[in-house]
Amino acid sequence: MNSRVPIPRIAAPSSQQHVSRTRKACQPCRERKRKCSGVQPICRQCEEEGVACVYRECKPRQTDKELRCLANQLQISHALLREILPELGPDSARRVEAVLSKNARETVTDPVSLPPLVQQSNIPNKEVSSSDDMQRTVSDFTEEDFNRDLRTQATGFLGGHSEIAWLYRLRKELEQSQRSAPAGQEPVSQDQRTYRDSITTMNYSADESDLPIDMNVDIFDVPSRKIAGDLINRYFHIVHPSFPIISRTLFMKQLTSFYSKTDVRPGKRWLAILDLILAIASRYSGLVYGDNGKGEHYDDLKYFSRAWKLNTADFALGNHPDLQQVQVEGLTSFYLLSIGQVNRSWRFCGLSMRSAITMGIHLRNETPDISPMSKENRYWVWWALYTLDITLCLKTGRGPSVNTEFVTAPLPLPFGDEALWGVSGPALVREYRDFSQLIGPHPSLLQHQQHGQNSEASQRSTASVPDGLETNKEGSRGLALDTSRYFLSFVQLTLLMRQSIESLYAPAGSTEQWDVHEDITISLNTKLDDWSSRLSLELQFQDTKFQTDVYIRQRVSLAFRFYSTKLLLLQPCLRRATKQPSSALCEKLAESCVESAYQMLSLFPDSPDTSWLYNISPWWCTLHYLMQSMIVFLMELQNEKQKGLVTTGKLANSVKKSVRWLREMSTRDPPSERAWKICKKIIINYFPVYNLGANFTN
Numbered sequence: 001m002n003s004r005v006p007i008p009r010i011a012a013p014s015s016q017q018h019v020s021r022t023r024k025a026c027q028p029c030r031e032r033k034r035k036c037s038g039v040q041p042i043c044r045q046c047e048e049e050g051v052a053c054v055y056r057e058c059k060p061r062q063t064d065k066e067l068r069c070l071a072n073q074l075q076i077s078h079a080l081l082r083e084i085l086p087e088l089g090p091d092s093a094r095r096v097e098a099v100l101s102k103n104a105r106e107t108v109t110d111p112v113s114l115p116p117l118v119q120q121s122n123i124p125n126k127e128v129s130s131s132d133d134m135q136r137t138v139s140d141f142t143e144e145d146f147n148r149d150l151r152t153q154a155t156g157f158l159g160g161h162s163e164i165a166w167l168y169r170l171r172k173e174l175e176q177s178q179r180s181a182p183a184g185q186e187p188v189s190q191d192q193r194t195y196r197d198s199i200t201t202m203n204y205s206a207d208e209s210d211l212p213i214d215m216n217v218d219i220f221d222v223p224s225r226k227i228a229g230d231l232i233n234r235y236f237h238i239v240h241p242s243f244p245i246i247s248r249t250l251f252m253k254q255l256t257s258f259y260s261k262t263d264v265r266p267g268k269r270w271l272a273i274l275d276l277i278l279a280i281a282s283r284y285s286g287l288v289y290g291d292n293g294k295g296e297h298y299d300d301l302k303y304f305s306r307a308w309k310l311n312t313a314d315f316a317l318g319n320h321p322d323l324q325q326v327q328v329e330g331l332t333s334f335y336l337l338s339i340g341q342v343n344r345s346w347r348f349c350g351l352s353m354r355s356a357i358t359m360g361i362h363l364r365n366e367t368p369d370i371s372p373m374s375k376e377n378r379y380w381v382w383w384a385l386y387t388l389d390i391t392l393c394l395k396t397g398r399g400p401s402v403n404t405e406f407v408t409a410p411l412p413l414p415f416g417d418e419a420l421w422g423v424s425g426p427a428l429v430r431e432y433r434d435f436s437q438l439i440g441p442h443p444s445l446l447q448h449q450q451h452g453q454n455s456e457a458s459q460r461s462t463a464s465v466p467d468g469l470e471t472n473k474e475g476s477r478g479l480a481l482d483t484s485r486y487f488l489s490f491v492q493l494t495l496l497m498r499q500s501i502e503s504l505y506a507p508a509g510s511t512e513q514w515d516v517h518e519d520i521t522i523s524l525n526t527k528l529d530d531w532s533s534r535l536s537l538e539l540q541f542q543d544t545k546f547q548t549d550v551y552i553r554q555r556v557s558l559a560f561r562f563y564s565t566k567l568l569l570l571q572p573c574l575r576r577a578t579k580q581p582s583s584a585l586c587e588k589l590a591e592s593c594v595e596s597a598y599q600m601l602s603l604f605p606d607s608p609d610t611s612w613l614y615n616i617s618p619w620w621c622t623l624h625y626l627m628q629s630m631i632v633f634l635m636e637l638q639n640e641k642q643k644g645l646v647t648t649g650k651l652a653n654s655v656k657k658s659v660r661w662l663r664e665m666s667t668r669d670p671p672s673e674r675a676w677k678i679c680k681k682i683i684i685n686y687f688p689v690y691n692l693g694a695n696f697t698n
Contacts, residue, residue, distance in 0.1 A: 159397025
């Protein structure tokens with residue numbers, strides 16, 4: 001039984017009934033904190049007081065609307081910047097690229113989280129590059145343990161812009177394609193499975209072998225003056241124009257005193273420099289003359305062992321660096337590069353650059369205590385190390401050792417060492433520096449003033465050369481001046497190569513939208529072509545037949561560097577076009593990549609010629625350049641195979657020519673032999689239908 005009795009509620013008078021709250025108050029009522037009637041377009045209170053009644057969005061909705069408007073404007077602005085980027089000057093283009101790259105990294109690219117206005121705007125949705133499109137497998141992270149064993153330790157990390165990483169990715173994709181091939185096609189072999197798991201298996205450098213140091217050599221033993229003079233002349237003739245880390249004039253004076261004055265006792269570091277120069281020249285002689293160039297006095301390992309012992313004596317690495325120590329470490333790096341010890345060379349180059357930075361060589365020096373000639377020599381040391389560092393970065397796929405934003409060393413002078421140390425050298429340096437005002441290394445400073453000024457300054461410098469200047473082997477008294485202009489052009493091109501590495505291959509850029517990469521590629525490609533068009537007549541290389549032989553070595557070196565940078569820029573486009581349907585622009589850039597590989601290969605004679613290889617080409621990097629073009633050819637073969645196209649005769653002949661050169665180079669160079677065997681296995685296993693294996697004979 002329910003004992004509760006309901007009690008009726010007392011009805012309240014109509015005047016006391018609850019008044020509902022206004023859903024939206026006007027802005028004047030909000031500010032005065034009074035109740036608003038909510039009547040629109042004007043509430044009762046504002047109407048009674050004669051105040052302008054304004055209704056605004058609530059704060060969350062207002063903020064959201066403003067964000068959508070700003071995001072929409074940002075999309076439109078970025079689209080406009082990308083549209084006009086190819087038309088901008090070098091300086092403006094670099095700044096626009098930096099803004100676009102920074103905003104692309106900071107902008108949320110998930111379409112679900114973008115404001116609705118941006119999603120529904122007329123700006124087309126930009127395609128975001130995935131890990132397969134760019135180099136993320138070898139740039140953002142690594143899947144290998146490089147401390148696993150001696151072999152992986154010798155290889156170390158290889159980043160996405162290394163041609164070894166290109167080759168590794170290509171072989172993995174070929175394996176995956178063949179494993180998923182339909183019935184009736186040849187399956188992947190067990191031999192292929194045994195070497196597919198590690199990038200180390202694609203490394204053809206000589207780092208796996210021990211460093212050949214003979215600790216029983218006499219560190220104070222030196223060759224006769226005739227033998228030393230012969231080797232040193234070879235070094236200055238072949239290597240020095242591309243790597244002017246020492247002053248030829250000063251070193252030759254010191255060498256003369258060393259051999260002519262019995263009471264002269266140079267320090268250990270100078271002797272180490274001498275032995276390293278002899279080692280590099282002996283390495284060159286051994287490649288040129290084979291066994292005939294490896295006599296007792298032309299043994300590069302013997303000279304290198306002496307330099308090694310001299311450098312480690314008194315624990316040199318623990319001492320504070322001086323200029324000679326910087327040069328010793330730089331020459332050590334160059335020698336290791338010349339024998340295929342790329343990983344060790346990269347480490348010594350980094351050590352040398354650290355020593356140079358410790359001494360402030362990377363900065364413009366304005367102290368009056370140092371002569372203008374000594375300052376210029378230090379700038380040459382810095383830029384020699386810088387170009388070597390970028391070369392090794394390209395070979396290893398690693399980042400540059402120094403950020404150029406912290407570098408203010410002037411670019412090298414466009415006239416020779418002999419003119420610098422002449423009677424009018426100080427006045428010539430001051431005049432040129434005041435005239436050119438080249439006080440920074442950035443590409444924006446290279447594109448405008450310098451081209452016209454180099455010729456005028458060089459003409460003035462020619463008149464300043466002492467009458468007793470010794471002519472070189474080419475018989476051209478002015479060659480030293482033009483090789484200096486060559487090195488200046490080489491540095492400019494290296495700066496563009498560094499910019500390409502940082503813009504397209506840095507881990508932070510792998511999440512950028514693909515159209516941003518295309519814009520950067522086009523902009524840098526335009527800068528490359530502009531650099532080429534500004535070369536002096538003697539250094540122009542577009543005609544591979546070359547009208548004269550006086551500057552052929554310099555032109556070939558610049559041509560290799562130029563096309564190597566082209567391949568560095570365009571290889572991602574070729575890879576993307578090979579893997580998936582791409583835009584017309586991407587397809588065009590991919591075709592340009594293949595064409596650049598053809599142009600690079602055309603620098604090589606049709607028939608392998610070791611005399612050309614070691615006397616004309618930059619022999620310490622020729623394998624790297626050849627493999628870059630070879631991998632592009634293999635990628636194009638893969639592209640045609642996937643699309644069911646018939647291989648063109650030009651492509652097939654280019655692959656055959658590359659194979660012939662690799663096989664010929666392998667007879668004297670162990671890294672070339674490894675590269676030849678790797679390419680041979682890939683072609684035989686994955687492209688047998690193209691009948692390209694006819695050149696593979698052991």
